[in-house]
Amino acid sequence: MKKTIALLAATAMLIGLAACGTTSATTGNDDGSTTTQQQEKPKPADLTGTWKQTNSKSDDSWMEATISGDSIEINWVGQDTKSLYWKGSYEAPSEAGDWKWTSKGDTETMKTALMTSQDDTKDFAYSADKQELTYEASMLGTTMTIRMSKQ
Known part of the structure; x- marks a missing residue:
């Protein structure tokens, strides 16, 4: 019993x-x-904050992203300069693991900056295993996959 x-x-x-x-x-x-x-139960990754390029070929020039609320902003960063490359929408992960989203560019803000992307949208990917944010950046006919880690 x-x-x-x-x-x-x-x-x-x-x-x-x-x-x-x-x-x-x-x-x-x-x-x-x-x-x-x-x-x-595994939780979705929190991507908000500052991300820095890990595959820059220069010690004094890289790309830096800031994710906040529902937007992402990416800048070219130099020793004494910061130039806008991308400003667009951000879609936070809704589930644990890898995550992808397509950001819609803020064309009004980007049209006044010289170093911005000419794309209307940009695809982003987050690898949960590598804790890495990636996207493609093009400049002067050359496209490179940018890899970033959270700071």
């Missing part, structure tokens, strides 16, 4: 834990008993 009550109580606890948005795993112990472990 005690084993039946214990089994029912354990089952009720598992159902309660599943309702809380967690998963549980039961593992066997050396003594023949079982242990229930909780695992939290």
